[in-house]
Amino acid sequence: MRKFDAIVIGSGQGGVPLAKKLAKAGWQTAIVEKRWIGGTCINDGCTPTKSMIACGAAAHVIANSQEWGITVSDFKVDLEKIVQRKNKVVESFRGGATKGMEKTEGLSIIYGEAVFTGEKTLNVILKDGGEEAITAPHIFINTGTLPKIPPVPGLDTIKYLTNTSIMELTKLPSHLVIMGSGYIGLEFGQLFRRLGSQVTIIDRGKQLLKHEDEDVAAAVKKVMETSGVTMHTGANVQKVEQIGDTIRLQFTANGENLTITGSHLLVAIGRTPQSTSLQPEKAGLALDDKGYFKVNDQLETNVSGIYVLGDVKGGPEFTHISYNDYLVLYKRLVNKEDTSIKDRPVPYCMFTDPQLGRIGLTEKAAKEAGYDVKVACLDMTRVARAIETGNTQGFMKAVINANDDKLLGVAILGPEGGEVMSVMQMAMLGGITAKQLREMIFAHPLYSESINNLFMTLEK
Incomplete structure (x- = not known):
């Protein structure tokens, strides 16, 4: 040994x-x-x-x-x-x-x-x-x-795709059906729609991205639908079967019994x-x-x-x-430092277009935790850089502790949303207040410059 x-x-x-x-x-x-x-x-x-x-x-x-x-x-x-x-x-x-x-x-x-x-x-x-x-x-x-594979009747009898095998396809699916609307499902859904496939996403949840605020989830759904992706939420797949070269799914959604037929099925319900x-x-x-x-x-x-x-x-x-x-x-x-994972920040980004960058608490989570919150929102149609580049989908949202004016959480659904979120993450770690961010000098005309305007909305 x-x-x-x-x-x-x-x-x-x-x-x-x-x-x-x-x-x-x-x-x-x-x-x-x-x-x-x-x-x-x-x-x-x-x-x-x-x-x-x-x-x-x-x-x-x-x-x-x-x-x-x-x-x-x-x-x-x-x-x-x-x-x-x-x-x-x-x-x-x-x-x-x-x-x-x-x-x-x-x-x-x-x-x-x-x-x-x-x-x-x-x-x-x-x-x-x-x-x-x-x-x-x-x-x-x-x-x-x-990849997590659900116990859906018939699924084990067909050639479904996972996040790994879908990236080995060399022929574009004519109609890609996706089970699951998490990051994997949404990113691949928009990607293949842009490459030319018809795309349908089916998800059990009534809301996309269940850990996000409802307004953020709704905006992401709008982005997907604007991309040409068909969305079915609140859906439960009852049966999957191979019919020749196609795959047929039977599911219920909002009290209706529905059937859809696609050329390929991506299973993306989780890990x-x-x-x-x-x-x-x-x-x-x-x-x-x-x-x-x-x-x-x-x-x-x-x-x-x-x-x-x-x-x-x-x-x-x-x-x-x-x-x-x-x-x-x-x-x-090795260094004998007193380190821990407790209370560490968890930034993340979903790479749809536009990106969703997230850090800290959602509005819902902040209220449930007992904070007295202020919420600042700014639509990307009011962001100079977004208008100039022609990328105005999405919005910016910041959740602020009304007692000390410091940030509790941020969601940036917009072009380079992850990069703008990272600027806000640094502000959170540095204890910078909403007022300071409102008055801070950012280079013009960056997306990050819109942070000024985001916090100006609190002055109304």
């Missing part, structure tokens, strides 16, 4: 930098990866989807070029070339991450699938054949999640943790009722010395949170 100081299972956005930093700190470290270095973000998530979304944005500008006084008589979408471009970007990112790990002294990369055999022992079924037993006093789990395949029970590790590892505010499980990073612990499932998990653990274990 090979002995290490630390073993990292999974090479996602938390596992890779943690393994490298531990090795550089003198810990003999092993990282076990069953597939590719980089985890979901590089291989199946952020990197490939945003690469393809950029192509969708280009198609949208060309298709609507007359709005900017440019006439394009005809254009063609080559999905195969779009996928090739995406693959090139992914391979570049993955290759860079792999090379960085390979040249790190004290770090061993083991390709294979790990399972616990005891509290601090693992058996790895090697990718190239054979097995290897390894052990370490410190074990870090960074195995992420997989499920990759935890049980590790055989955590052999290490005595506790899972919650959804299969996520239970951790404390220091990311430690119920077994001393075993920690969890990223999506497989539940909570906010974002790449940047996984990366911050690594910082929390490294600072705590």
Whole structure:
């Protein structure tokens, strides 16, 4: 049995930098990866989807070029070339991450699938054949999640798509039906509509993006419908079946029985943790009722010395949170700092066009928490930069604590919404008040300059 100081299972956005930093700190470290270095973000998530979304944005500008006084008589979408471009970007990112790990002294990369055999022992079924037993006093789990597949009658008999397989299509779907209206469903829905597919989204929730305020969710729905996407909310799929080359879904929505037929079906109802395949029970590790590892505010499980990073612990499932998990653990274990994930800010961005950037509390959550709130809203039709660029969909919203004039939360649905949200995040962390933001000098005519006008709405 090979002995290490630390073993990292999974090479996602938390596992890779943690393994490298531990090795550089003198810990003999092993990282076990069953597939590719980089985890979901590089291989199946952020990197490939945003690469393809950029192509969708280009198609949208060309298709609507007359709005900017440019006439394009005809254009063609080559999905195969779009996928090739995406693959090139992914391979570049993955290759860079792999090379960085390979040249790190004290770090061993083991390709294979790990399972616990005891509290601090693992058996790895090697990718190239054979097995290897390894052990370490410190074990870090960074195995992420997989697409969640619902128990819909007939679904197991058809060739449905997931967020991974849809990006390997080389022929454009004539009609893409999507189950689920979370970030994955909405981003892919708008992307394929822009590339030329008919798109229908079916979701169980009565409101899109159930964690957002109703006005934000309604505005996002309007964006999708304006893009040409058909939306069915409050829907429950009863049956799925293959009819020749098409897929037929029977569902109920708002008391009606409906049927829809599409060429392809994307299942995007959520994610499920990759935890049980590790055989955590052999290490005595506790899972919650959804299969996520239970951790404390220091990311430690119920077994001393075993920690969890990223999506497989539940909570906010974002790449940047996984990366911050690594910082929390490294600072705590190596630098002996008193770090914790408690009360950390959770910014996020949905990459529809326009983007939805979010940080802090929603208006609803702030009121439920007992705050006396003020709300500032500014439509993007009143933002100079948005008017000049011809991108006026969406609005800006800020929730303010009326007692101290500081920000509680922000939603920016607009062009570069994530970038504007990040400016507001810095203001929140710095304790800057709404009045200060209203009077702050921003370069003209940036989108961020509209922050002045957003808080001027409070003067009415």
